[in-house]
Amino acid sequence: MKYLKQFLMRHKGKTALAILLLLGQVVGTLLIPALVADIVDHGILQGSMNDVLRIGMWMLTVTIVSTGIAAFGSWITSDLSSLFGFEMRSLLLQKSQALSLQQFEAVGISSMITRTTSDIINLQRTMGMVLQMVVPAPILVLVSIIMTTIVSPVMALIQLVFMAVVLVLAAIILKKSNALSSSIQTKLDRINQVVRETVTGVRVIRAFGNEKYEESRSGAAYKEYADNMIRLNRLFAVITPVVWLLMGALMAVILGVGGALSLGGGMAVGQITAVAEYSILTMAYLIMAASVLTTLPKARASLERLRVLLDTKPTVSDPSHTPMTPLPAPYETVKFDHVSFAYEGAEEPVIHDLTFTLRSGQTTAVIGSTGSGKSTLADLLLRLHDIQSGHILLRGVDVRNLSQQELREQIGFVPQKAFLFSGTIAENLRMGRADATDGELWEALRIAQAEDFVKKLPKGLGSPVAQGGTNFSGGQRQRLAIARALVKKVDVLIFDDSFSALDVRTDAALRRALTQSVTAPAKLIIAQRVSTILNADQILVLDQGRPVGSGTHHELLETCPTYREIAESQMQKKEA
Ligand SMILES: Nc1ncnc2c1ncn2[C@@H]1O[C@H](COP(=O)(O)OP(=O)(O)OP(=O)(O)O)[C@@H](O)[C@H]1O
Numbered sequence: 205m206k207y208l209k210q211f212l213m214r215h216k217g218k219t220a221l222a223i224l225l226l227l228g229q230v231v232g233t234l235l236i237p238a239l240v241a242d243i244v245d246h247g248i249l250q251g252s253m254n255d256v257l258r259i260g261m262w263m264l265t266v267t268i269v270s271t272g273i274a275a276f277g278s279w280i281t282s283d284l285s286s287l288f289g290f291e292m293r294s295l296l297l298q299k300s301q302a303l304s305l306q307q308f309e310a311v312g313i314s315s316m317i318t319r320t321t322s323d324i325i326n327l328q329r330t331m332g333m334v335l336q337m338v339v340p341a342p343i344l345v346l347v348s349i350i351m352t353t354i355v356s357p358v359m360a361l362i363q364l365v366f367m368a369v370v371l372v373l374a375a376i377i378l379k380k381s382n383a384l385s386s387s388i389q390t391k392l393d394r395i396n397q398v399v400r401e402t403v404t405g406v407r408v409i410r411a412f413g414n415e416k417y418e419e420s421r422s423g424a425a426y427k428e429y430a431d432n433m434i435r436l437n438r439l440f441a442v443i444t445p446v447v448w449l450l451m452g453a454l455m456a457v458i459l460g461v462g463g464a465l466s467l468g469g470g471m472a473v474g475q476i477t478a479v480a481e482y483s484i485l486t487m488a489y490l491i492m493a494a495s496v497l498t499t500l501p502k503a504r505a506s507l508e509r510l511r512v513l514l515d516t517k518p519t520v521s522d523p524s525h526t527p528m529t530p531l532p533a534p535y536e537t538v539k540f541d542h543v544s545f546a547y548e549g550a551e552e553p554v555i556h557d558l559t560f561t562l563r564s565g566q567t568t569a570v571i572g573s574t575g576s577g578k579s580t581l582a583d584l585l586l587r588l589h590d591i592q593s594g595h596i597l598l599r600g601v602d603v604r605n606l607s608q609q610e611l612r613e614q615i616g617f618v619p620q621k622a623f624l625f626s627g628t629i630a631e632n633l634r635m636g637r638a639d640a641t642d643g644e645l646w647e648a649l650r651i652a653q654a655e656d657f658v659k660k661l662p663k664g665l666g667s668p669v670a671q672g673g674t675n676f677s678g679g680q681r682q683r684l685a686i687a688r689a690l691v692k693k694v695d696v697l698i699f700d701d702s703f704s705a706l707d708v709r710t711d712a713a714l715r716r717a718l719t720q721s722v723t724a725p726a727k728l729i730i731a732q733r734v735s736t737i738l739n740a741d742q743i744l745v746l747d748q749g750r751p752v753g754s755g756t757h758h759e760l761l762e763t764c765p766t767y768r769e770i771a772e773s774q775m776q777k778k779e780a
Pocket residue numbers: 306309547550554572573574575576577578579580581620
């Protein structure tokens with residue numbers, strides 16, 4: 205509720221205007237039955253054409269004005285609910301960027317999508333309906349009852365009895381739908397998750413002939429969601445005929461009692477018409493309001509899902525004091541100083557007491573078996589997680605004392621899984637530096653060994669990139685991701701197993717071009733292939749997060765059994 209209240213406070217002028225217009229519409233609606241009574245009793249029954257015309261003109265005027273007010277009110281209400289959707293989506297986007305990688309993964313991509321789409325759409329729709337149908341209902345009901353009481357207290361009592369029945373019915377339905385509604389969004393998360401996996405993993409599923417299994421897995425998720433929806437809809441299916449029955453019964457009672465009163469002279473014919481109209485209006489508004497109220501549990505569940513996410517405090521945050529600025533050269537570019545790190549909930553640290561330095565212009569390579577913590581090192585330097593002990597220094601300043609933006613501006617990163625964004629090649633390359641010239645883009649492509657294939661594309665730098673870069677091969681994607689990092693002028697370049705999809709010749713050509721052209725930054729190359737790191741200035745060998753060797757290729761062959769084992773196993777493979 206906090207975020208809804210904050211939104212309404214931020215837009216209190218617009219909210220007040222919407223409510224005022226809706227009340228104007230209610231006044232118009234309530235005037236019509238009174239005018240109908242007037243036209244029947246003083247115009248039609250008295251045979252006075254003048255009164256019929258005069259009152260008729262008033263009815264027309266009231267109808268036109270209240271329709272105008274209603275249209276304007278609807279417009280303002282829709283505007284408010286769209287604004288709410290826009291602001292909540294912006295908040296969610298900011299939060300998703302602020303959360304640490306582990307916090308983001310804990311929420312999950314599918315749930316993030318459901319929250320940004322379905323949950324917010326739910327809330328937008330409910331907000332519009334509450335403003336239009338629930339807010340005017342109490343006033344309309346109250347005024348109707350008062351007007352009816354003035355004409356006939358007996359009729360007012362009849363209205364109250366029927367209203368009580370509707371309210372009891374709504375309360376029962378609300379109670380029953382509560383649990384169902386809350387679980388529906390979670391089921392939608394599950395659907396999103398399986399659909400995402402089935403769509404993105406389509407090649408693997410087909411290659412493994414796993415279509416039947418995937419169908420049954422998706423089928424189960426759809427069925428769970430459908431079962432809940434069917435149960436919910438069954439509840440509402442019962443309501444509609446019951447409501448019509450109640451309306452019919454109320455009309456019959458009003459006309460019956462009104463007729464009897466009229467015969468005894470206690471009520472004029474026009475008044476019976478007015479009371480009948482008030483009763484219908486009251487019931488209609490009450491039923492509409494009640495049906496909106498039954499959707500509230502679902503909206504509340506959606507709001508709660510957003511609140512939980514928005515209230516999550518990022519574990520990685522900017523320093524509370526004014527962030528420092530990295531010291532000028534010749535400080536060591538990066539220093540890991542006795543760094544240890546464990547993922548939340550893990551028993552063992554992934555990185556144990558690690559110390560090493562990245563120097564400007566030098567290449568440092570990290571090698572180790574899979575799961576030894578190499579990618580985690582890159583994430584720690586980017587401060588996607590915070591370390592538990594030790595220090596990571598960028599030009600002499602602890603990264604926790606820098607703003608995240610300043611830190612990441614100094615680092616060019618090529619992830620293990622090259623990811624490109626939909627758009628053009630140029631747009632992707634300019635992600636790191638928007639003002640890079642075409643010449644600079646071509647230079648980055650040349651070093652990344654991507655110049656030839658981009659030149660062959662009919663649109664060159666303007667060639668389209670599909671979502672995720674799926675219209676390029678794995679090796680082409682990697683080279684474009686490398687070029688993207690090179691366009692950014694940085695102090696540190698991290699290549700996280702970024703040469704794995706390249707053939708040995710392209711790998712060698714790329715490293716040669718890197719050494720010759722990109723001389724200033726410190727380079728950190730995480731690799732699986734010994735051939736990729738042969739010429740590195742220093743190689744760090746990791747074994748289950750512990751440093752077990754450091755030196756050049758030749759030094760390590762002499763001094764580090766783990767490195768020798770890796771090197772020999774790869775040589776054997778090559779010889780074989
Ligand atoms: N987000 C995470 N949450 C929990 N544990 C994680 C997470 N990411 C990685 N790990 C664990 O940390 C360990 C190191 O993972 P990391 O990805 O750093 O290894 P790596 O050396 O880069 O492996 P590879 O060469 O296979 O890419 C692994 O045991 C992995 O299971």
